[in-house]
Amino acid sequence: MKLLAADRPIANLMRGREIGSNLVLSADVCVVGSGPGGAIAAARLAAAGARVILLEEGGSFTRKADFHMQEAEAYPKLYQDHGNRATDDLSITILQGRGVGGGTLVNWTTCFRTPEATLALWRERHGLSDFTAERFGPHWDEVEKRLNVHVVDAAEVNDNNAVLMEGAKKLGIGTELLRRNVVSCLQTGACGMGCPTNAKRGMALTYLPDAAERGARVYADCRAVRLVLDARKERVTAVEAEVLDPATDRPTGRRVTVSAARFVVAGGAINSPALLLRSGLPDPHGRVGKRTFLHPVVATIALFDRRIDPYYGAPQSVASHAFIERPGRTGFFLEVPPLHPMLASLALSGFGAAHREGMKLLSRTNAVIALLRDGFLPDDEGGTVSLREGGKRLSIRYPLGETHAEAMREAMKVSARIQLAAGAREVRTLHKDPVVVRGERDLRFIDERPFGPNLLGVFTAHQMGGCAAGADPKASVVDGNLRHHHLANLWVFDGSVFPTSLGVNPQLSILGIVAASAERMIATG
């Protein structure tokens, strides 16, 4: 296949297996993490003339060599904790990308700007007075151009997404066609396993090559273990990283140490707060790791008499935000996930013969997901990231309370109605003992099912918070410029800075907000 014009490798990329001895490096700026936040920061800083070194703990993967549309291969290679990340009580499964490009290697390409309601809440409740669409708009314009973000053609809506569009229309519920960051997408449906055709405009094909062309150096398989502080604990002086063996993901024993004038942490929500905690950075009010939000997801699974083939086609092309504003209650939005066999087998309820029967019907199965907009109610503090085993491992806690339960029940009833209106023969919830809905009268069973950890399947692919931005150092980790409240030469540039969840898919928010903040960082010299 002919390479597209934008397909060029990342110059100056070094992989773990090429690092044969300890390295001591210096730069103007050291960036940790290569997802949307780290990639666009590196590109902007390098373009402004800074000597940038970027460390990424995951491997570097390319279309030709590494993406085979095989789930069994992709989850261990391209996801955090080999695809097994979860909250401590195992009640929420956490899908999170890992590798050069971060979450954009595996994400489903849906693009939304930050909604005005979210920016307004951040201005009013978190003191982020200049978080406005006017400020971020020009950056989003540029990102959308670079990533070829565009509304999908109606003909690209696969039968899986059409269930949401058609069922909602019959019920008078509004939906919209989504925007995707792709060029010449072949509709393989394999986004979650890494794009085999380089159609997806992820960071490894856009802002990372841009940064490298301006001299940035990218080190894959290098995990930042800690940030080193000066004696007065006012500045970061270096990052110490361990080199991982790409074949085993285990430390090789070699180290990379980067000293720099300024540092950017962009390891993503969950890993960024963990790095700050591991490094013992000043945190007088105990804010690091707090306010972790997940857009907790519940799903309803519908069985149709017709083929749906939920594994083919653009994974996401339709959404509904009709239920995002629910005064005094948690809002939610509706989307459709691709259902590949391995992911589906984890999600579908039942054991043994019942599970096998469900899997046999996968070609006629559709799922609608409801993503909860967490962190908007005044007392919704979300979850917490902390360390265990002396800092070797992460702890992720996320208490699901009555406000979540109410929204989840309501969302499952709405999505089941939509699936039935689209012609589903029956709809099942992901309760341990699934509720089977064949008509309106069955929906009350959803209300009657007990709610609690591990009684209902809950997922997330959108992690946010943990290093919240805010004007008040007692309540946040970084200021409105995403600069650490207590360390003058440290910035956090990723989804961990959001003080609440967004109510939309995060990648474009991260790109625009980080781009604007990098500009401020450059301006401060």
Ligand SMILES: Cc1cc2nc3c(=O)[nH]c(=O)nc-3n(C[C@H](O)[C@H](O)[C@H](O)COP(=O)(O)OP(=O)(O)OC[C@H]3O[C@@H](n4cnc5c(N)ncnc54)[C@H](O)[C@@H]3O)c2cc1C
């Ligand atoms: C299956 C899936 C589907 C998704 N679909 C969409 C979608 O359609 N649209 C959308 O907007 N969003 C989607 N997302 C979410 C989106 O991809 C993420 O929100 C986004 O990538 C987060 O960007 P980030 O910069 O905060 O961090 P990340 O993308 O998580 O990048 C952080 C990087 O830092 C690395 N890192 C972490 N710690 C260290 C360390 N100590 N040293 C070195 N490196 C480190 C990580 O390995 C990772 O590569 C999806 C996510 C998943 C998992």
Ligand code: SF4
């Ligand atoms: S659906 Fe399109 S963007 Fe996604 S993996 Fe396939 S070709 Fe790439």
